Amino acid sequence: MNTPNIAMPGPALSSQTSVPRTVSYTQSFYWSVRREFWENRLIYLAPLGAAAVFLFGFVVNMILLRRRMHGVWPVVLISHVDPAVKHDALVLPFEMSAALIMGIALVVGIFYSLDALYGERRDRSILFWKSMPVSDLTTVLSKLAIPLVIIPVLSFAIVLVTQFIMLLLASTVLAGSGANIAALWTQQSFLRFSLELFYHMLTVHGLWYAPLYAWLLLVSAAAPRAPFVWAVLPPVVIWTVEKMAFNTTYFLSLLKVRLMGPPDPDMPRSADLMSTLIPHHFFDQPGLWAGLAVAAVFLAITVQLRRYRGPV
Amino acid sequence: MACIEARGLRKSFGKTIALDGINLRVEDGRILGIIGPNGAGKTTALNAILGLTPFQGELRVLGRDPWAERDQLMRDVCFIADVAVLPRWIRVSQALDYVAGVHPRFDRAKAEAFLARTTIRRDSKVKHLSKGMVAQLHLALVMAIDAKLLVLDEPTLGLDLLYRKQFYDSLLNDYFDRNRTIIVTTHQVEELQHVLTDLMFMDRGRIVLDCSMEEIESRYVELAVNPGQAASARALKPIYEREALGRSVMLFDRVDRQQLAALGEAHTPSIADLFVAVVGNHAAEAQGATV
Numbered sequence: 001m002n003t004p005n006i007a008m009p010g011p012a013l014s015s016q017t018s019v020p021r022t023v024s025y026t027q028s029f030y031w032s033v034r035r036e037f038w039e040n041r042l043i044y045l046a047p048l049g050a051a052a053v054f055l056f057g058f059v060v061n062m063i064l065l066r067r068r069m070h071g072v073w074p075v076v077l078i079s080h081v082d083p084a085v086k087h088d089a090l091v092l093p094f095e096m097s098a099a100l101i102m103g104i105a106l107v108v109g110i111f112y113s114l115d116a117l118y119g120e121r122r123d124r125s126i127l128f129w130k131s132m133p134v135s136d137l138t139t140v141l142s143k144l145a146i147p148l149v150i151i152p153v154l155s156f157a158i159v160l161v162t163q164f165i166m167l168l169l170a171s172t173v174l175a176g177s178g179a180n181i182a183a184l185w186t187q188q189s190f191l192r193f194s195l196e197l198f199y200h201m202l203t204v205h206g207l208w209y210a211p212l213y214a215w216l217l218l219v220s221a222a223a224p225r226a227p228f229v230w231a232v233l234p235p236v237v238i239w240t241v242e243k244m245a246f247n248t249t250y251f252l253s254l255l256k257v258r259l260m261g262p263p264d265p266d267m268p269r270s271a272d273l274m275s276t277l278i279p280h281h282f283f284d285q286p287g288l289w290a291g292l293a294v295a296a297v298f299l300a301i302t303v304q305l306r307r308y309r310g311p312v
Numbered sequence: 313m314a315c316i317e318a319r320g321l322r323k324s325f326g327k328t329i330a331l332d333g334i335n336l337r338v339e340d341g342r343i344l345g346i347i348g349p350n351g352a353g354k355t356t357a358l359n360a361i362l363g364l365t366p367f368q369g370e371l372r373v374l375g376r377d378p379w380a381e382r383d384q385l386m387r388d389v390c391f392i393a394d395v396a397v398l399p400r401w402i403r404v405s406q407a408l409d410y411v412a413g414v415h416p417r418f419d420r421a422k423a424e425a426f427l428a429r430t431t432i433r434r435d436s437k438v439k440h441l442s443k444g445m446v447a448q449l450h451l452a453l454v455m456a457i458d459a460k461l462l463v464l465d466e467p468t469l470g471l472d473l474l475y476r477k478q479f480y481d482s483l484l485n486d487y488f489d490r491n492r493t494i495i496v497t498t499h500q501v502e503e504l505q506h507v508l509t510d511l512m513f514m515d516r517g518r519i520v521l522d523c524s525m526e527e528i529e530s531r532y533v534e535l536a537v538n539p540g541q542a543a544s545a546r547a548l549k550p551i552y553e554r555e556a557l558g559r560s561v562m563l564f565d566r567v568d569r570q571q572l573a574a575l576g577e578a579h580t581p582s583i584a585d586l587f588v589a590v591v592g593n594h595a596a597e598a599q600g601a602t603v
Contacts, residue, residue: 023416031413038406039399123400127393128450130364132414133386307382310364 028134032142033150036116042108043146047155050104051162054097058166061093062173097166098159098197105155106205109147113216116143117306118227124311136306140217140299147213152205160194203282204261211291212258214298221305224312257287313375315340315461315493316361320369323356330356332517333369338510340460341490345504346497347587348514354497357514358465361495362391374460387416390454391463395470396446400439404432404449411453423456426486444475451479455487462487464496468503476500480507501583511583513590520594521586533564533572534581541575548572552589563589 037043117140120126129139167185216231223230239252282288318336322329330353338344346354359365361373363382371378376385398407404427412420427434430448438446447468454462468476484507488494498504511528513521523531537545537560546553548571550562563581564572572578581589 021416023414028414031410034413035402035406035410038403039401120399124394124397125399127391127397128399131362131386131391131393132411133383133416134414135383308366310359 023133025138028138029142032134032138033145036142036146036150039119040112040146043112043151044154046104046108047101047151047158050101051097051158054100055162055165055169058093058097059169059173062170094163094166094193097162098193101155101159101162102152102201102205105151109151109205109213110216112151113143113147113213114220114227114231116146116217117221117302118223118312119220121309121312126309126311136303140221140303140306144213144217144299148206148210152201156198156201159197163193207288208258208261208291210295211298214295214302218298218302218305221302221309258291314338315342316371316373316495318360318369318371321357321360321371322368323353323360323365329517331360331367334517334519336512336519336522338493338495340493342509343488343494343496343507344510344512345501345508345583346495346512346514347499347501347504347583348497349591351516352514353517354514355465356517358391358393358463358495358497362389362393362463388460389463390457390459390461391465392450392454392467393463393465395467396443398438398446398450400437402438403434404436404438404441405434407438407449407453408434411457415457417458418453419456419458421456423452426452426455426482444471447471447475447479451482455482460492462492462494464494466498467496468498468500476503480504483507501587505583513587515591515594518594521590528586529580531566532581532586533567533569533578534585535562535564535572535576535578536560537562537576545572545575551593 120129171185216227219231220227235251235255239249239255242248242251314337316336316338318334321331321334321336323331332353334353334357336357346357348354356365360367360371361378363373363378363385366379373385374388378385402410408420408423411418411423427449430445430452432441432445432449438449441449451467468479471479480503483494496504496507508525510524511521512519535545535550536556539559542560545560545562548564548567551565552563554561559576563585569578
């Protein structure tokens with residue numbers, strides 16, 4: 001009775017030896033990134049939300065402005081006002097929108113990274129992901145690509161669209177008010193600002209912050225629980241020990257430089273903006289290369305951790 | 313080449329020995345059931361086979377070292393490590409997309425055909441499915457993968473009887489053929505009885521029984537002893553004895569069935585009874601050794 005009746009595979013589902021497709025590395029990387037979007041919708045929802053909130057504020061501001069009509073905007077659209085006033089009124093809202101959206105993107109990137117390799121261990125889904133023929137390296141790289149490439153590029157695109165909408169809105173609201181709308185479009189130097197922003201996104205978010213994100217990923221792969229605490233504690237300990245033992249703060253200043261962005265090459269901001277866009281000084285900085293080396297080490301450790309660590 | 317070959321497979325966590333030098337050989341086209349109490353080392357053994365944990369000793373799965381060559385191995389090996397490891401946020405359609413995207417041997421049509429027989433909707437999220445439906449979904453994904461080895465670790469834990477039965481029926485009827493090998497661990501022994509071709513009992517990191525189901529039929533006899541013949545039955549050295557409904561029930565290993573039939577009702581033991589006898593004895597021996 002114990003002999004199982006096993007010789008009856010269903011006719012439709014019996015396994016012919018079909019020639020397996022090949023899945024290229026790019027393909028499995030693409031799907032690994034894609035699944036991050038499914039899981040973490042904040043990646044695009046947060047910057048979109050920030051853009052929407054900002055646009056709403058901008059519209060309200062414009063309408064109030066139109067009502068008063070003695071506000072700053074129409075004044076600055078006359079060409080002979082003080083450049084500083086002009087900058088404040090014309091460029092500031094646009095810079096602010098960019099700063100807000102990029103800031104939100106930064107926060108999303110940080111929290112994403114902290115949870116990226118911890119969440120899958122906490123909910124045990126790592127056992128599902130590991131049952132797929134996707135290497136730990138691919139998984140870790142795809143998770144690193146989100147804060148390093150995807151979020152900056154995405155928020156850059158959102159900033160561009162937001163600023164374009166702001167220009168349209170401003171033109172509509174101010175139409176017929178007697179203000180010089182053409183000046184609005186020319187003063188803003190849309191293209192130059194975009195280039196500057198794109199450069200900033202590529203260098204600061206993509207390369208300068210690489211060791212920070214790699215550290216967060218490492219912690220999320222290693223932490224037995226509370227990855228946030230594990231991410232913050234070691235730097236605090238190092239800083240404290242250094243301060244107590246040697247009465248120095250090298251580590252702290254190192255950290256500060258890393259967080260504040262690359263030190264500005266001493267070039268006055270009023271100088272030709274285009275010249276700062278050429279990535280000459282940035283790539284000369286030893287801090288950049290040291291940071292990238294540290295990021296590579298963190299990554300290598302993270303891949304190994306992903307290999308060894310099971311569910312929490 | 314056997315599907316799985318292990319020699320002296322060891323694994324310890326600190327002072328706890330999870331696998332105590334296991335020798336194991338699983339041929340292609342078998343359905344092996346691994347049964348053991350909690351902490352017997354079943355999951356550790358499976359993890360080693362799946363390249364999820366490093367180990368000591370020798371282990372080849374489909375001719376590969378699972379720890380060193382896990383990425384390649386996973387094209388030919390599939391596993392359900394536990395119930396409910398599908399990510400809760402994923403939609404059914406997304407799960408299909410993803411597996412189709414990354415797995416070279418996934419046949420989407422097969423998975424769709426299997427899902428069509430269930431009430432699972434494509435746009436549902438896993439967290440909104442019942443436990444049984446999640447198991448069905450996972451099985452649909454796994455069965456559509458043309459793998460050589462399928463490993464199931466407690467695949468039906470916490471499911472009701474209907475889903476459990478369906479699970480194993482699908483597995484046998486729609487998936488299994490003699491080119492594939494299946495390894496399954498479970499506590500629900502009874503339902504597996506007619507599914508398995510091979511049976512393995514584990515206890516405290518060791519294999520205490522490893523034989524085919526045919527072998528079990530020919531080797532083991534459970535005897536409900538006639539009243540008054542207990543002493544002569546006992547003389548044949550049963551490996552285990554218990555009382556049931558006022559009669560002695562004894563389990564014999566490699567004792568002539570004809571000879572036993574004269575002393576009472578002889579039949580093949582259930583896996584559960586065999587497990588209690590074999591593993592119970594092993595536990596008693598182990599305890600005797602430590603005292």
